[in-house]
Amino acid sequence: xxxxxKEYPFVQIYAQHxxxxxxxxxxxxxxxxxxxxxxxxxxAYKDNNGTAEVFCGDAEAYxxxxxxxxTHDELSPLPYQNSQQ
Numbered sequence: 001x002x003x004x005x006k007e008y009p010f011v012q013i014y015a016q017h018x019x020x021x022x023x024x025x026x027x028x029x030x031x032x033x034x035x036x037x038x039x040x041x042x043x044a045y046k047d048n049n050g051t052a053e054v055f056c057g058d059a060e061a062y063x064x065x066x067x068x069x070x071t072h073d074e075l076s077p078l079p080y081q082n083s084q085q
Contacts, residue, residue: 006030009031009034009052010028010056011025011027011031011052031052035066037050042067051064
């Protein structure tokens with residue numbers, strides 16, 4: 001595993017694998033702050049997505065995109081529905 005300084009925003013998001021299973025977000029303080037800023041940006045500028053650039057557990061960089069939706073249809077497809085097909 002690669003070691004990055006603790007100031008780097010670490011976030012790992014675990015999706016649901018079946019209905020009613022909890023989703024899990026693991027993050028350090030910096031990661032939660034970057035994620036919070038992405039959420040605030042998505043709420044403030046609804047025509048744009050909020051974006052957080054973070055690192056996962058193996059120190060690989062990736063993007064978390066936060067998008068405001070208004071209907072259930074916009075949430076589809078659900079992660080656990082894709083794996084059952």
